[in-house]
Amino acid sequence: MAKAAENSEEKFELDGMDPEKIKEELLAKYPTKVARKRAKQIIVNKVGADEEVPVIQSNVRTVPGLISQRGCCYAGCKGVVLGPTRDIVNITHGPIGCGFYSWLTRRNQTDPDTTPDGHNFMPYCFSTDMQDQQIIFGGEKKLKQAIQEAYDNFHPKAIAVFSTCPVGLIGDDVHTVCRQMKEALGINVFGFSCEGYKGVSQSAGHHIANNQIFKHVVGLDNTVGDGEYRINLLGEYNIGGDAFEIDRIFEKCGITVVSTFSGNSSIDKFANSHTADLNLIMCHRSINYVAEMMETKYGVPWIKINFIGAEATAKSLRKIARYFGEQKLTDRVEAVIAEELPAVQAASAEVRPRTEGKRAMLFVGGSRAHHYQELFNELGMETLSAGYEFAHRDDYEGRKVLPTIKVDADSRNIEELEIHPDPERYNPRKSEEDLEELRASGMEFSGYEGMMPTMKNGSLVIDDISQYETETIIETFKPDIFCAGIKEKYIVQKHGIPMKQLHSYDYGGPYAGFKGAINFYKEIDRMVNSKVWGYLKAPWQVNPELAATYAWE
Ligand code: SF4
Numbered sequence: 036m037a038k039a040a041e042n043s044e045e046k047f048e049l050d051g052m053d054p055e056k057i058k059e060e061l062l063a064k065y066p067t068k069v070a071r072k073r074a075k076q077i078i079v080n081k082v083g084a085d086e087e088v089p090v091i092q093s094n095v096r097t098v099p100g101l102i103s104q105r106g107c108c109y110a111g112c113k114g115v116v117l118g119p120t121r122d123i124v125n126i127t128h129g130p131i132g133c134g135f136y137s138w139l140t141r142r143n144q145t146d147p148d149t150t151p152d153g154h155n156f157m158p159y160c161f162s163t164d165m166q167d168q169q170i171i172f173g174g175e176k177k178l179k180q181a182i183q184e185a186y187d188n189f190h191p192k193a194i195a196v197f198s199t200c201p202v203g204l205i206g207d208d209v210h211t212v213c214r215q216m217k218e219a220l221g222i223n224v225f226g227f228s229c230e231g232y233k234g235v236s237q238s239a240g241h242h243i244a245n246n247q248i249f250k251h252v253v254g255l256d257n258t259v260g261d262g263e264y265r266i267n268l269l270g271e272y273n274i275g276g277d278a279f280e281i282d283r284i285f286e287k288c289g290i291t292v293v294s295t296f297s298g299n300s301s302i303d304k305f306a307n308s309h310t311a312d313l314n315l316i317m318c319h320r321s322i323n324y325v326a327e328m329m330e331t332k333y334g335v336p337w338i339k340i341n342f343i344g345a346e347a348t349a350k351s352l353r354k355i356a357r358y359f360g361e362q363k364l365t366d367r368v369e370a371v372i373a374e375e376l377p378a379v380q381a382a383s384a385e386v387r388p389r390t391e392g393k394r395a396m397l398f399v400g401g402s403r404a405h406h407y408q409e410l411f412n413e414l415g416m417e418t419l420s421a422g423y424e425f426a427h428r429d430d431y432e433g434r435k436v437l438p439t440i441k442v443d444a445d446s447r448n449i450e451e452l453e454i455h456p457d458p459e460r461y462n463p464r465k466s467e468e469d470l471e472e473l474r475a476s477g478m479e480f481s482g483y484e485g486m487m488p489t490m491k492n493g494s495l496v497i498d499d500i501s502q503y504e505t506e507t508i509i510e511t512f513k514p515d516i517f518c519a520g521i522k523e524k525y526i527v528q529k530h531g532i533p534m535k536q537l538h539s540y541d542y543g544g545p546y547a548g549f550k551g552a553i554n555f556y557k558e559i560d561r562m563v564n565s566k567v568w569g570y571l572k573a574p575w576q577v578n579p580e581l582a583a584t585y586a587w588e
Pocket residue numbers: 107108109110129132133136198199200201230231232
C-alpha cells in the first residue's frame with residue numbers, strides 16, 4: 036500500500052524549493068553506504084488516498100560517526116517513564132555519569148500534597164556510584180547496601196533499580212537483588228534490565244519500563260474509587276505542568292483521573308490504574324505497550340487523544356464524552372469547551388497577525404513533533420520539516436503498518452510479555468455491540484494515524500536527524516523557529532534562529548489544554564518576532580574559518 040505513494044512521480048514544492056533536491060543535497064556529503072541508509076530515513080511526504088504515505092525507515096541504529104539527538108535505553112526507562120513518579124525512589128545502578136544524565140532535566144512537575152504522606156523523591160538522584168572495584172568484583176553487594184540506605188533514610192513505598200551498561204557487561208543480577216530486598220524490607224522493590232546499549236535508542240527503555248511496571252505494579256490494588264467517568268492518561272509526563280492543566284479541565288468536565296503515566300503520579304495510582312474504564316494515550320511511542328496489555332488482561336479499551344492545541348483538546352474531550360455515551364457528560368464537556376475557547380480565540384486573534392505565514396521545524400520525541408504541529412497550525416504557521424528521535428514506523432505512518440514491520444535483532448532483544456485475560460478481573464468495559472456502534476460513529480479504538488498523514492505534501496520527514504542535516508536544513512530554509520532538545524539548542528541559536536525546547540519547555544509551560552495553548556501562542560509570538568536573533572553572530576562569522584575536506588572527497 037505504501038509503495039504507491041513512494042513511487043509517485045508527482046513533484047512538490049516546499050517553501051518555494053524542490054524538496055527532492057534538498058534531500059539530494061543532504062545526502063551528497065555522505066559516503067555511498069551511509070547515503071543509501073539515510074535516504075530511507077529522509078522522506079518527502081506525500082499523502083495519498085486512505086492516508087497512504089511513503090515508507091520511512093526508523094527504529095534502526097544510528098550510523099556511527101553521525102551526531103544523533105538520541106538518548107540511551109536506560110535514559111528512556113528511568114528518565115522518561117519512571118522518573119516523573121513522585122514517590123518511587125529510583126536507584127541507578129551504575130557510574131554516577133549515567134545518573135546525572137537522567138537527573139530530571141525534563142522539568143516533570145509534581146504536587147506532593149496530593150499524596151497523603153506528602154512524599155516527593157523527584158528532585159533526588161540516587162545512584163550506586165559504581166567504581167572500578169565493583170566493575171571488577173561485581174556490584175550486587177553495593178546495590179543491596181544502596182537499597183537498604185535509601186529505605187532507612189526515606190522509607191518509600193517502592194524502590195526501582197535501573198541497570199546501566201556496565202551492569203549488563205559484568206552480569207550483576209539486579210532482579211535477584213531486588214527480590215531479596217523486597218522480602219527483607221517488605222516493600223515493592225523491582226528492577227529493570229535497561230542497559231544503555233540494549234536498543235537503538237531510548238525507545239527500548241520505554242518498552243522495558245512498560246513491561247516491568249505492568250508486571251510488578253499494575254493490578255496490585257483492586258479498590259474501585261469514586262467517579263462516574265474514570266480514565267487513565269498515558270504518556271503524559273507533566274512537563275512544565277501540562278498534566279495539572281489537563282487535570283483542571285477533566286475536573287471541570289466531571290471526569291476522574293485514576294492515574295497519569297507518569298507525570299504527577301504515585302505508585303499507588305499505578306497499582307490501581309487497571310480499575311479505570313478508558314485509557315487515553317498521549318505519547319503513543321512511549322506507552323502504547325501498557326495500554327495494550329491492560330486491554331488484554333483487564334478489558335480496558337484505549338483511544339489516542341491529544342491535548343496539545345486548543346482544537347485538539349476540544350476534539351479529545353468530545354471523543355471521551357462519546358465513549359461514555361451519556362448526555363450529561365456530553366453537555367458538561369460542551370459547556371466547558373464553550374467557556375474555555377473564547378479566551379483562547381482572543382489570544383490567537385491577537386498574535387496571529389504577527390505569526391501568520393511563519394515557518395517551523397520540529398525534531399523531538401515520539402509524539403511531540405506531531406502534536407505541536409497542531410499548535411503551530413493555530414498560529415497560522417507552517418511546519419516545513421519534522422521528525423522523531425526514537426519513533427517506529429507506526430508513529431510516522433500509522434498503526435495500520437504494524438503487521439508489515441519486521442522484527443530485527445534489536446527489537447528481539449526486549450522481552451515480549453505474554454498477556455492473557457485475568458480469570459477474575461477481566462471485565463470488558465463495553466459490549467461488542469456498543470463498540471461496533473461507536474466504531475460506526477467514527478470512533479477509532481487502538482488506533483493511531485501517525486504523523487505523516489497529517490503533514491503537508493512535500494514537507495520533509497526526517498528520522499533520527501543528524502547534526503549535519505540539522506544545520507543544512509537551517510541554512511537552506513532559515514525557518515522562523517526550530518524546536519528540539521537541549522543538545523541542539525545552541526547550534527540552532529548560533530544560526531540566528533530561535534530555538535524552543537519541546538522536551539523540557541526551557542522555563543515555560545504548561546502548553547497543554549486551553550490555558551497551555553494561550554501560553555504557547557504568547558511564547559512563540561515573543562520568539563519569532565524578537566529582533567535579537569538578527570543581531571547574533573556565530574563565532575565562525577566573526578573569526579577566520581578553518582576549512583577542510585572529508586577524506587572521501
Ligand atoms: S549509554 Fe550506558 S553508560 Fe551511557 S548513559 Fe546510557 S547507560 Fe550510562
